[in-house]
Amino acid sequence: MNKLSRMLARKFVLAKPFEGLPKLTDFNIIEETIPTELQDGEILAKAEWWTVDPYMRLRSVANMKIGDQFTGGQVARVIKSRCAEFPEGSQVVGYFGWRDFTIYKPVPGGPRMYSSIQKMPEMKGLPDSYALGCMGMPGNTAYHGLLDICQPKSSETLVVSAAAGAVGSLVGQIGKIKGCKVIGFAGDDDKVNWLTNELGFDLAFNYKKVKLDETFKNYVPQKIDCYFDNVGGEFIYHVVQNMNEFGRISQCGSISAYNAQRKPGELPLVPFDYPLFRFNQMKLEGFNVRRWANNWFDGINAIRDWILEGKIKVRESVTEGFENIPQAFIDLLEGKNTGKQVIKATN
């Protein structure tokens, strides 16, 4: 191989294990050379959009060593291909991680979902970045996590936490489409206003300014039937105190616990009212969106059509430039984004 047959790629690796909220110094950019001559079945892809999502904080704690590349999805353009399924010039959604150029060999007949590689959804004119948000993993998380786990019925009351985030904002709007009374909680007043004024939530509150139990007692006298949980911890406790019999909690995330530090052997203490939970025959179910890999495009296409019909509104927080992925990730964990946080490639 001569010099011309190789090129430079950049990637982010873990520089230092996170302690609490990640810091910029925990991330390193590394350059690596990759061949430009492809093997049979391979593609060379150039990232156009990256996504950062809360689950990455959890995964990084569990599985990453120093020097490991950060994982995650991209919308990428195939710039060279020896794989008929993903031809040159096409776009893919690839789980290539925080890097710009990628050589990837799709497993023939292998899984085609957010955590491997898939063709772009049929966007029908909607922005490409949606394939990482409302028409990607977060979209399906909202769709199936609400409809299959909570199974909300018309006129039931649905509470959503982290309601201005990529998933929560969809959950609330799908709840409205299904005839629920929807109550959202978010972390600042602008987000709260967005939920009620633009997204059609019946009520929304800034959880930093209100007492949860009081708020439920004053504003939700009919009590809660479904809770879509993105935060865990004390929030669930207060929901349980104000839930109807046969209440269902769909546990999507627990962002309140992701940055928590514990000493070895220390158990994560949270309030939980087991006797009441049993008395009212409640259900708490955790889920991973992989569960719906076999009907991956059902939710995505449904959300797309609701967007095209004007029933769902989407907002994105866009950061520009590969080098700013870590900052976008930190902003996300601090709740600075409204809607889906994505990063646009600038070169």
Next chain:
Amino acid sequence: MNKLSRMLARKFVLAKPFEGLPKLTDFNIIEETIPTELQDGEILAKAEWWTVDPYMRLRSVANMKIGDQFTGGQVARVIKSRCAEFPEGSQVVGYFGWRDFTIYKPVPGGPRMYSSIQKMPEMKGLPDSYALGCMGMPGNTAYHGLLDICQPKSSETLVVSAAAGAVGSLVGQIGKIKGCKVIGFAGDDDKVNWLTNELGFDLAFNYKKVKLDETFKNYVPQKIDCYFDNVGGEFIYHVVQNMNEFGRISQCGSISAYNAQRKPGELPLVPFDYPLFRFNQMKLEGFNVRRWANNWFDGINAIRDWILEGKIKVRESVTEGFENIPQAFIDLLEGKNTGKQVIKATN
């Protein structure tokens, strides 16, 4: 009415609100006179068997005032009747409470289950007291709470806490009938031996002598699929740490919390690992056996037939005499019983 048309009945009432474990001085026997001339539709019943169950501890905290009679089921003999459905001489299972003689008017067409009145199940020669245990509310609790909530599959691993109790001992045996590997936890060595030597549990442990997490790691390398929970609290935490993906927890009781005292405004802190619960897509569901009121005898008859076929063994802890109900209740809460705790009327 002359003197002869009235008689004395005895009942237990709350003398003092419980603090922690109830004490004998928290209970009072009160005599009351009741008419012996019945109104149309009424029956006069004489208790033959009483039951004490853990849920009574919880209910007493929530709903009882000083002077209120303790509630609960009886097997009683109808000694006078003006109600064709429950004729003189027949036996009933009546929710008459801790009292000896009762005048009761069954609601025509009303509910016929453990918390109102029902005819005796078809006992096929089994002891009458079983109608308060394996062929009554605890039996249905085990049957439906395991089969409908956990939905165990053959060759899955089932863990049962309070496994030597009325419910737990049935749950484990039904698990074996369904092909599960069954692991029980109880509070003393005799109970543990009973579970493995007589009831066919695959493994059993004295939870007071072992560390749960270590025990699961050493003896349950295949991990847990179903957990039938009678205790709540830290036990659930350790199960969750050692559970397979899609693990199901059927939450029947939380006896560990019933005697807990908290200051006003203090939240009940327990360890709960929300991130792991979600990661492994687990489910926790509380239930009340009333849920199966419409097919109340399905479970009862199934258990009866398994007993007659020798597939289920039953043990009772029998206390004699009305006046000893409170002590039997305290013993139950202290875990002194093996199998179902019942009280036999002696006069």
